[in-house]
Amino acid sequence: xxxxxxxxxxxxxxxxxxxxxxxxxxxxxxxxxxxxxxxxxxxxxxxxxxxxxxxxxxxxxxxxxxxxxxxxxxxxxxxxxxxxxxxxxxxxxxxxxxxxxxxxxxxxxxxxxxxxxxxxxxxxxxxxxxxxxxxxxxxxxxxxxxxxxxxxxxxxxxxxxxxxxxxxxxxxxxxxxxxxxxxxxxxxxxxxxxxxxxxxxxxxxxxxxxxxxxxxxxxxxxxxxxxxxxxxxxxxxxxxx
Numbered sequence: 001x002x003x004x005x006x007x008x009x010x011x012x013x014x015x016x017x018x019x020x021x022x023x024x025x026x027x028x029x030x031x032x033x034x035x036x037x038x039x040x041x042x043x044x045x046x047x048x049x050x051x052x053x054x055x056x057x058x059x060x061x062x063x064x065x066x067x068x069x070x071x072x073x074x075x076x077x078x079x080x081x082x083x084x085x086x087x088x089x090x091x092x093x094x095x096x097x098x099x100x101x102x103x104x105x106x107x108x109x110x111x112x113x114x115x116x117x118x119x120x121x122x123x124x125x126x127x128x129x130x131x132x133x134x135x136x137x138x139x140x141x142x143x144x145x146x147x148x149x150x151x152x153x154x155x156x157x158x159x160x161x162x163x164x165x166x167x168x169x170x171x172x173x174x175x176x177x178x179x180x181x182x183x184x185x186x187x188x189x190x191x192x193x194x195x196x197x198x199x200x201x202x203x204x205x206x207x208x209x210x211x212x213x214x215x216x217x218x219x220x221x222x223x224x225x226x227x228x229x230x231x232x233x234x235x236x237x238x239x240x241x
Contacts, residue, residue: 053115056117111124141201144214180205
């Protein structure tokens with residue numbers, strides 16, 4: 001059965017940050033957050049069977065799943081709030097996967113990375129959030145390891161002091177690897193309301209970011225990785241050997 005998310009939810013994910021504090025926060029990334037105890041609207045966070053993130057080392061199948069993107073240089077708007085650093089994009093860029101076209105909406109960051117690989121979490125991840133015209137969500141996760149500075153992140157770093165609403169010109173293609181072989185599974189949003197039916201793609205190849213870039217985002221975000229969720233009976237396809 002095809003799962004689509006309400007367009008209202010897509011609009012919520014693209015809305016600019018507001019001054020009002022949210023009613024939930026990340027925990028230590030290990031203990032269950034129990035967000036449903038804070039708000040009954042978040043019941044799926046604790047009761048859902050298709051939650052994210054997961055440990056990608058627990059795959060059940062191998063396959064050469066690749067995605068295509070047309071990312072490039074574009075204007076964007078910086079959205080910052082509690083535990084949030086995000087760039088909102090205008091229409092025009094997209095990801096193609098499984099015969100579907102997912103329109104790029106925004107990219108946001110987590111420190112450390114939310115998905116693990118055999119128990120290891122990298123220090124930083126970018127989540128590129130997309131939606132089809134029908135409202136079906138698709139996320140491309142790209143993990144970063146310490147190394148050379150990332151030029152795409154440089155544009156973000158240069159606008160952080162300007163704060164919420166700053167205009168940022170960024171080349172989104174500089175934040176993703178050339179090889180977009182991915183881990184693929186069906187999961188959820190990793191923040192309340194934890195809606196399920198999200199098409200997750202996590203790139204096998206990592207990107208580098210300088211220690212200074214990682215430190216700046218870690219300072220801005222704090223610990224923002226949700227605890228790992230059980231895979232259950234879901235199919236997780238890992239890149240082929």
